[in-house]
Amino acid sequence: MQKKTIFSGMQATGNLHIGNWLGAARNWAKLSADYNCLYCVVDLHALTVRQDPAQLRNNARSVLAWYIALGINPDENILYFQSHVAEHAELAWILNCYTYMGELNRMTQFKDKSAKNEENINAGLFTYPVLMAADILLFQTHLVPVGDDQRQHVELARDVAQRFNHVYGDIFVIPEGYIPPVGARIMALQDPTRKMSKSDENISNSIFLSDTSDAIIKKFKRAVTDSDGQVRYAPEEKAGVSNLLSIYSCVTGRTPQDCEKDFAGQGYGALKTTVGEALVEAITPYRNEHARLMADTAYLDGIIASGAAQAKVLATSTMARVKKAVGLPK
């Protein structure tokens, strides 16, 4: 039987943090054997916020190198830059004409991002979810593994695809989100009521994949918990402690409830140290591999070129059907 398709991506802004890994890339690596997968570095999406050009270019390469370092085999999966396949932007324009202002107005990420970037609420920020829908629909994607914060965007992609198909017949596969039961929402260490975010100004809130082992241990030691002293998994009541248990659960592959038992009769100090050390052990080989890949320019260039060429073939085929359906001349 023909394998189904996975598409997912990360923005090329800043450093990846453990939320990006545990909420998304960890599942990409796990699912990749059973699907045809495209993992894209969404550099066009990054332009919705002002970027330093040299830094953006470097970040984009770094994110792609992280994909490989985190276990996504470039010989078996398509890894590429969104801006190398112009069909993303082309389909986004067409889908803009099938998406309602009211739908985009409801997007919580738009509301959050415009509150953070009051001086630059550009149209790209508003239509960002349409470009994301185009990313997904361009490849006839069945499954989109993402963290919880992308749930609403994947829903929109489904709605737009259904609307389009309703008018023109079966042009797009209707995608489904894949959001993991644990790890889909890793919270900020200093404020566990907010999610960990790349753009957070307080670096103590995030564990970056590039952090040194020392920095990781220190950040965990300072993580905000609560005052009742019991290591118990209860995300609503005990956000900080539950966040640490979620991280530990993802790293060990055990349920948070099972992890809880390791700390019976122990305080938060033991929890913070154990989670910090487990994470350091898990991340160190990835960090070393990332450094090795970043130094191997020719190898990365080869993957980038071949990924774009493969993605282009698939994208062209969908675009031909879409253009024909809507009546654009041959």
Ligand code: TYM
């Ligand atoms: P981005 O770059 O913000 O995040 C990349 C992935 O990491 C997940 N994630 C988290 N998971 C758990 N806890 C967190 N604190 C956390 N923070 C981020 C995100 O859910 C995401 O899966 N719009 C997307 C990129 C995108 C995309 C796409 C994704 C563009 N086109 C098409 C899938 C399909 C974004 O900004 O992700």
